[in-house]
Amino acid sequence: MTEPIWLKEVKCPACDAVFRTPRVKPSALKVKSSDPDFHKVYENINPLLYAVTTCSGCNYSARNDDFDSKTLEYHPEILKIASAIKETGKNVKFSEGSDIDVETSVKKHLLAVFFAKHFKPEDPLTISGLYMHIAWMYREQGNREKDLEFQKMALEYYIKTFEKGSHIPEKIGEPGILYLIGELYRVLGNYAEAVNWFSRVIKHEQIGNFPNIENLTRDAWEKITEEKRGMNKPKEG
Numbered sequence: 001m002t003e004p005i006w007l008k009e010v011k012c013p014a015c016d017a018v019f020r021t022p023r024v025k026p027s028a029l030k031v032k033s034s035d036p037d038f039h040k041v042y043e044n045i046n047p048l049l050y051a052v053t054t055c056s057g058c059n060y061s062a063r064n065d066d067f068d069s070k071t072l073e074y075h076p077e078i079l080k081i082a083s084a085i086k087e088t089g090k091n092v093k094f095s096e097g098s099d100i101d102v103e104t105s106v107k108k109h110l111l112a113v114f115f116a117k118h119f120k121p122e123d124p125l126t127i128s129g130l131y132m133h134i135a136w137m138y139r140e141q142g143n144r145e146k147d148l149e150f151q152k153m154a155l156e157y158y159i160k161t162f163e164k165g166s167h168i169p170e171k172i173g174e175p176g177i178l179y180l181i182g183e184l185y186r187v188l189g190n191y192a193e194a195v196n197w198f199s200r201v202i203k204h205e206q207i208g209n210f211p212n213i214e215n216l217t218r219d220a221w222e223k224i225t226e227e228k229r230g231m232n233k234p235k236e237g
Contacts (some may be wrong), residue, residue: 004028004045005098007204010053012080017057023064024050036216037183038172039136046140049100052108059091061125066209077090078117088224093227102137109134125167128157148188175204175213183220190213191224192220 005028007020024047033041053067054060060082062070072078083136085091093105113130116123133153139148160167162177171175182197200209 002028003098005050007096007098009213010068011057012057012060012082013058013067013070014079015055015058016085018054019056020096021049021053022096022100033138036131036182036220037112037187039132039139041140044135048137049105052093052105052112052130054108054111055082056094057091058086061108061109061115063112063120066126075119078115080105081115081118086146089192096178099225102141105137106134123167124157124160124164125169128154128161131157151184152188155188158184161221172213173206175201175207175210175217178204179213179217182217184225186220191228194224195221 002025003024005022006025008023009018009020012016018207024045028045029047031040032043035041051063053064059122061067062077086217092111094104109130113127116127116130131150135147135150135154137149158177158181162174162181165174168174172179178197178201179199182194183189185197186194198221199218201213207214
């Protein structure tokens with residue numbers, strides 16, 4: 001079996017530093033299970049650990065695809081921040097090896113969130129996705145408190161994504177964003193808001209194009225009914 005991780009040489013779009021960063025070979029990924037919020041559990045390796053690239057010199061960080069393709073000449077604030085970090089020598093040091101643990105990946109994701117919040121205009125979908133990555137990594141560790149903490153942060157930015165109405169993934173469409181908002185409210189225990197958003201999913205004019213989203217929404221709605229029933233059930237004894 002070939003190694004699932006390879007080291008790619010990249011050039012930082014913020015400071016021009018050249019370094020190597022670990023990437024996962026797509027051929028090494030095999031889905032074992034999935035969760036209602038689109039989290040996928042893979043056999044043998046967790047690609048989320050390797051989803052963000054961080055420059056070793058200036059700490060500019062972004063999702064791999066964005067790091068490789070996004071140019072920064074129209075984002076002077078990002079360049080200014082990266083330059084300041086490099087000049088002061090306060091950059092976080094990361095190994096260029098292929099082994100990454102959860103805490104290291106979380107640090108990289110939080111750096112990516114930091115930079116993403118300084119882009120003009122801000123892309124809330126990118127930020128919500130980074131927060132969800134962190135929640136999922138903690139979930140796979142069994143850390144429910146941290147999982148819920150970052151789901152709550154993601155929720156704020158999914159709502160902003162819907163309100164902004166741009167950069168919504170074609171794969172799930174607007175109904176998918178509405179569903180995710182409702183699902184996060186459900187998991188966080190706010191059933192009233194969850195039902196409100198699920199109702200908007202079912203009534204959405206495009207829902208017929210996303211039968212998987214409709215099924216997930218009805219399943220989640222049923223879970224709320226069952227959980228409420230359990231909460232209202234008289235205690236024995």
